[in-house]
Amino acid sequence: MGTTQTTKDLYPSRVKSRPEILERQDPVLYSEGTSGSLAKEQADFYRDNGYLFLENFFSPEETEQLRRELRSIWEEGAHADRPEVIREPNSDVVRSVFAVHRDYAAFHALATSEKLRGIVRYILGSDVYIHQSRINFKPGFIGKEFYWHSDFETWHVEDGMPRMRALSCSIALEDNFHYNGPLMVIPGSQNHYVACVGETPDENYKNSLRKQEYGTPDDESMKWLVEQGGIDTPTGQKGSVLLFDCNIMHGSASNISPFPRSNVFFVFNSVENQLAEPFSGKKPRPEYIAHRDTII
Amino acid sequence: MGTTQTTKDLYPSRVKSRPEILERQDPVLYSEGTSGSLAKEQADFYRDNGYLFLENFFSPEETEQLRRELRSIWEEGAHADRPEVIREPNSDVVRSVFAVHRDYAAFHALATSEKLRGIVRYILGSDVYIHQSRINFKPGFIGKEFYWHSDFETWHVEDGMPRMRALSCSIALEDNFHYNGPLMVIPGSQNHYVACVGETPDENYKNSLRKQEYGTPDDESMKWLVEQGGIDTPTGQKGSVLLFDCNIMHGSASNISPFPRSNVFFVFNSVENQLAEPFSGKKPRPEYIAHRDTII
Secondary structure, rough: OOOOOOOOOOOOOOOOOOOOEEEEEOOOOOOOOOOOOOOHHHHHHHHOEEEEEEEEOOOHHHHHHHHHHHHHHHHHHHOOOOOEEEEOOOOOOOEEEEHHHHHHHHHHHHHHOHEEEHHHHHHHHHOEEEEEEEEEEEOOOOOOOOEEEEHHHHHHHOOOOOOOOOOEEEEEOOOOOOOEEEEEEOOOHHEEEEEOOOOOOOOOHHHHHHOOOOOOOOHHHHHHHHHHHEEEEEOOOOOEEEEEOOEEEEEEOOEOOOOOOEEEEEEEHHHHOOOOOOOOOOOOOOOOOOOOOOOO | OOOOOOOOOOOOOOEOOEEEEEEEEOOOOEEEOOOOOHHHHHHHHHHHEEEEEOOOOOOOHHHHHHHHHHHHHHHHOOOOOOOOOOOOOOOOOOOEOHHHHHHHHHHHHHHHHHHHHHHHHHHOOHHHHHEEEEEEEOOOEEEEEEEEEOOHHHHHHHOOOOOOEEEEEEEEEEOOOOOOOOOEEHHHHHHEEEOOOOOOHHHHHHHOOOOOOOOOHHHHHHHHHHHHHHOOOOOOOOOOOOEOOOOOEEOEEEEEEOEEEEEEEEEEEEEOOOOOOOOOOOOOOOOOOOOOOOOO
């Protein structure tokens, strides 16, 4: 169950009345020397930019199998009444399904595959486990925007993740274009931590998974980050993989195109960075959103 | 004051309970042979795709002067109490100012400049006048999406524009990127008219949040149009001009980037296509939104 609340809060957020930019206290790339699966240029790119796009990482056959699984989960989700299934604001359309690595064999296999884990262990410099997994269904026509955020800010404040030693892996299950609401990242922003204003309400996750209101960076900090690093929108064919640091600032615009933008999303955390009590002092979020159990 | 309501409705919309795609009855390009200011390839591109992007059409000096005018109108608008000034839904921030070609010398000069009008007269094959003009202030961070629509559908139904013989000219006063909510167009869609479904019946009133609004194309028609033509997002530096046909399907996603996307917007209509009574049978919209006076 991790360490106790005596863990020092290196990244305080949602405690002051003015936003603040703090410097990162942790490495981005935890290994040096060669890796079996990442070229030096790729590792350097990840360290400097906070993300790495791996085009056609999965074969068309592997991708097609995942797409079949996704469709079947989406169909099942339409009638499901369980907390892992999140719906769009203002409608019953399924937006996300959590804990898919736990509940579905195909996604369990994917989350534990050496092909992915080898790279992740290299970047994080240790064994890893799944902190969170989900499938996102971003439908065509009505796909809503996700405002800018650092995932780590939430995982730190609401889940008690002590250090920046985690990353996200997004596997595209549809082709991504610049016009169907792809993920936008701010290169270099992983090195700066935007301490946000405002207190976290109780059970914030019940609303924030639909629409985030707390842990939102202020305009001045956002301008500064974009002045430093610009905005990248890595796009490519289905089967591509985007790895990005837990603290990189990212978001996505709405999607009015007819093209959906579904993906599988795994968060890997270092086993040396297990969750403490949430730094908000509130109750931890449920296990299906932030696994305290490190076995997978 | 245009013709009377006996004008035949070639493009009925908002009258049937099912959407329908009608073929265009009018040319896109009304001139043949050479034009002084458009190359043949440009004219052909406009005819086939329904739009034309003219990068760096205005010099940096001309653009900077327009930007100064824009800022001064924006500041003046903050305290203005007149219908031409439209504000953001939940604040006093100015969103658009209409009829700028009528009320401000710099925009009058721009709207009547031979540099623009020469091209527009060539495309529309006649003398032209301003049907509508406005400045749009699209802020960073909170720029809202505009869902897909054909301008002609509205101008026909609500303003009584009889035929497709008009075009829009959007002058970028900020750099446009693919990530700050640029205009998206569907090439070729100018040749098809999506007749939208009628007024929401009384009994469905309670569902109005999720209900399609007036003049909104249905998903099946949108899929078909995008299958035919794809999606283009012409982007470029400030001072660029985008010309697009009155019936091309277009829209824009939200803008969460820090970069605003202000522009000047002129609609030119052929003097041979003057407004009749609105085909909706309703009262015409006010003069500052749809000029019935054709003198400028």
